[in-house]
Amino acid sequence: MFASCADPSTLEGLNWLACYLTSGKHMAFYQSFLVVLALLAITAPAALLFGFGGAMAARSRIWPLRIFGRAYTAMVRGIPDIVFFLFVPVAMDQGFEWLRHKVKCPDWTEPVRQGSDFVVCPAAKLPLSTSPQWVHETYGFALAVLAFAVVFGAFAANVLYGAMRAVPRAQIETAEAYGMTPRQSFWRVLVPQMWIYALPGLSNLWMILIKATPLLFLLGVQDIVYWARELGGSKTSIFAYPHPDWRLYYFLGLLIFYLMLTRVSEAVLTRLTARLSHGQATLAGEAQRKAAQ
Amino acid sequence: MKKLILGTAALALSAGMALAQDVVRLGTEGAYPPYNFINDAGEVDGLERELGDELCKRAELTCTWVTNDWDSIIPNLVSGNYDTIIAGMSITPEREEVVAFTQPYTPPSLSSYAALSDEVDLEGGVISAQTGTIQANHVVDTGATLLEYPTSDECVAAVRNGEADAVLADKDVLVPIVNEGDMVFVGEDTPLGNGIGMAFRKSDPELKDKFDAAIQSMKDDGTMNALIIKWLGEDSPRW
Numbered sequence: 001m002f003a004s005c006a007d008p009s010t011l012e013g014l015n016w017l018a019c020y021l022t023s024g025k026h027m028a029f030y031q032s033f034l035v036v037l038a039l040l041a042i043t044a045p046a047a048l049l050f051g052f053g054g055a056m057a058a059r060s061r062i063w064p065l066r067i068f069g070r071a072y073t074a075m076v077r078g079i080p081d082i083v084f085f086l087f088v089p090v091a092m093d094q095g096f097e098w099l100r101h102k103v104k105c106p107d108w109t110e111p112v113r114q115g116s117d118f119v120v121c122p123a124a125k126l127p128l129s130t131s132p133q134w135v136h137e138t139y140g141f142a143l144a145v146l147a148f149a150v151v152f153g154a155f156a157a158n159v160l161y162g163a164m165r166a167v168p169r170a171q172i173e174t175a176e177a178y179g180m181t182p183r184q185s186f187w188r189v190l191v192p193q194m195w196i197y198a199l200p201g202l203s204n205l206w207m208i209l210i211k212a213t214p215l216l217f218l219l220g221v222q223d224i225v226y227w228a229r230e231l232g233g234s235k236t237s238i239f240a241y242p243h244p245d246w247r248l249y250y251f252l253g254l255l256i257f258y259l260m261l262t263r264v265s266e267a268v269l270t271r272l273t274a275r276l277s278h279g280q281a282t283l284a285g286e287a288q289r290k291a292a293q
Numbered sequence: 294m295k296k297l298i299l300g301t302a303a304l305a306l307s308a309g310m311a312l313a314q315d316v317v318r319l320g321t322e323g324a325y326p327p328y329n330f331i332n333d334a335g336e337v338d339g340l341e342r343e344l345g346d347e348l349c350k351r352a353e354l355t356c357t358w359v360t361n362d363w364d365s366i367i368p369n370l371v372s373g374n375y376d377t378i379i380a381g382m383s384i385t386p387e388r389e390e391v392v393a394f395t396q397p398y399t400p401p402s403l404s405s406y407a408a409l410s411d412e413v414d415l416e417g418g419v420i421s422a423q424t425g426t427i428q429a430n431h432v433v434d435t436g437a438t439l440l441e442y443p444t445s446d447e448c449v450a451a452v453r454n455g456e457a458d459a460v461l462a463d464k465d466v467l468v469p470i471v472n473e474g475d476m477v478f479v480g481e482d483t484p485l486g487n488g489i490g491m492a493f494r495k496s497d498p499e500l501k502d503k504f505d506a507a508i509q510s511m512k513d514d515g516t517m518n519a520l521i522i523k524w525l526g527e528d529s530p531r532w
Contacts, residue, residue, distance in 0.1 A: 023333040023335075024333060024335040090368075093372070115391075117494045220361060220365070229444075233447070240333040
């Protein structure tokens with residue numbers, strides 16, 4: 001990074017540390033914090049979408065849809081996360097490649113499964129083996145986001161399903177009395193009011209999602225845990241910056257990062273609760289009304 | 294004339310092959326110095342980096358490097374995430390059931406125990422070894438208690454922390470650690486494995502043959518031995 005870092009073996013003290021902390025490997029470490037934040041930013045809305053769809057399906061009047069919605073929440077919530085994270089990305093990857101293989105290489109005669117090998121034609125590879133490394137990494141990241149969204153979506157579906165049932169029945173009855181169709185009363189009366197009931201459950205899920213991001217490491221995405229472990233391990237003089245086992249310090253850094261993230265989340269969620277309680281027929285809403293008088 | 298036609302046909306065929314397999318993805322662990330590790334610039338480095346680049350040059354292939362956890366390095370090869378493993382992997386009959394190996398590029402090497410002191414019970418104590426390695430299998434065979442870790446570095450750390458009495462690993466990996474640190478070699482060196490080779494999918498024999506030929510040419514002209522001396526030292530077995 002700096003010109004003075006050209007020969008690390010001559011450096012000492014703070015200079016050494018400055019060069020060490022700005023090595024190419026450390027830059028990758030700092031970037032991986034963005035990977036975690038990006039995962040959170042993409043997964044949270046995606047999981048909410050899955051959850052909303054699941055909750056709508058679970059309370060649908062169409063029987064197969066209802067069964068599907070309930071099976072989704074029951075199954076995903078019942079399977080250990082780690083099993084799910086190890087299985088889903090591999091299965092999805094092979095599923096996509098198999099589909100592409102069928103479409104792109106209809107003349108291919110060799111079987112796709114040869115012993116333990118999974119062989120599709122080169123054109124069906126996902127991503128293509130000719131694509132640059134960042135495409136491979138993005139694809140792996142996208143698979144991870146999908147796995148996270150499916151798992152957390154199931155939990156969110158259950159929370160939202162409960163919240164939809166918690167909206168006072170009188171509100172829906174009033175809507176019906178005004179002549180609203182079921183669709184209108186759902187979108188205009190039920191959905192705007194349910195969030196306050198869903199929020200405690202959803203905020204729990206958000207916190208758990210933050211803490212679950214190190215599972216990325218299991219999926220082969222080079223996240224902060226991967227780099228902390230890699231950088232913290234003891235280094236012999238074959239490396240430019242030899243040092244003993246420093247994993248403790250790196251993981252302490254991660255601890256602080258995660259604590260800060262959850263602290264900020266708590267503050268935001270508190271404000272959100274206050275805002276959503278406004279004008280609601282709940283105790284908190286009532287208290288706000290009294291205070292404003 | 295006939296020769297010319299044959300020659301052109303062979304050339305056309307090899308050109309076609311090269312097109313079909315544009316980029317070969319080399320999978321490695323990146324946590325097994327001096328064989329393979331991530332250097333301070335964040336790139337794959339080590340004996341196998343230099344070896345792999347040279348082999349690709351000789352086989353006239355374009356290659357890229359990919360890192361993968363040791364634990365899942367074979368499953369990800371057979372499901373096609375990369376085309377070969379070049380990660381200090383010893384050739385064993387168990388692995389040959391799943392993948393196809395080239396000829397070894399390093400001779401069968403020694404595995405050693407390292408510990409904090411000489412007085413360690415290697416048969417009845419707790420020995421750490423990396424998961425899924427020939428060393429881990431060997432510890433089970435000796436009757437000692439096996440403590441497995443995902444990387445070799447964590448196996449060494451376990452000895453320093455007192456969780457294990459000794460670590461069993463490739464001698465080439467332990468030499469720099471013993472030379473620069475507080476640990477000593479204990480017990481006898483044990484010959485394990487049949488040398489280190491590159492692993493390929495069984496359904497991919499053409500690619501394997503190309504690398505096989507390239508490894509042979511490096512053994513023949515002595516560049517392989519030069520690499521071994523450079524990265525593993527004078528004492529490591531050579532061809």
